[in-house]
Amino acid sequence: MLFWRLTPREVETVLAGVNSRVLREHELAAWTAWHTAALGRLKKMPRLAELMPKRERKPSGPAKAPDWETKFAAFSAWAASFKKG
Numbered sequence: 485m486l487f488w489r490l491t492p493r494e495v496e497t498v499l500a501g502v503n504s505r506v507l508r509e510h511e512l513a514a515w516t517a518w519h520t521a522a523l524g525r526l527k528k529m530p531r532l533a534e535l536m537p538k539r540e541r542k543p544s545g546p547a548k549a550p551d552w553e554t555k556f557a558a559f560s561a562w563a564a565s566f567k568k569g
């Protein structure tokens with residue numbers, strides 16, 4: 485059983501995560517129930533776009549990964565910081 489292999493701190497972290505998930509699920513259920521009842525009272529249904537949250541568009545396409553020279557320079561700088569200390 486996983487519980488007996490965890491430290492008290494890890495158990496606390498797991499329980500905090502479970503609590504957060506349960507609260508999020510409850511809020512979603514309440515939001516859905518409220519909007520279902522509210523939309524049921526309308527004479528004219530609003531457009532779906534009006535109900536959806538506004539989101540910023542992300543640039544399309546994958547982000548370009550840095551080349552090996554850039555990675556090597558960053559690693560060299562990181563490694564040099566240990567030699568100076």
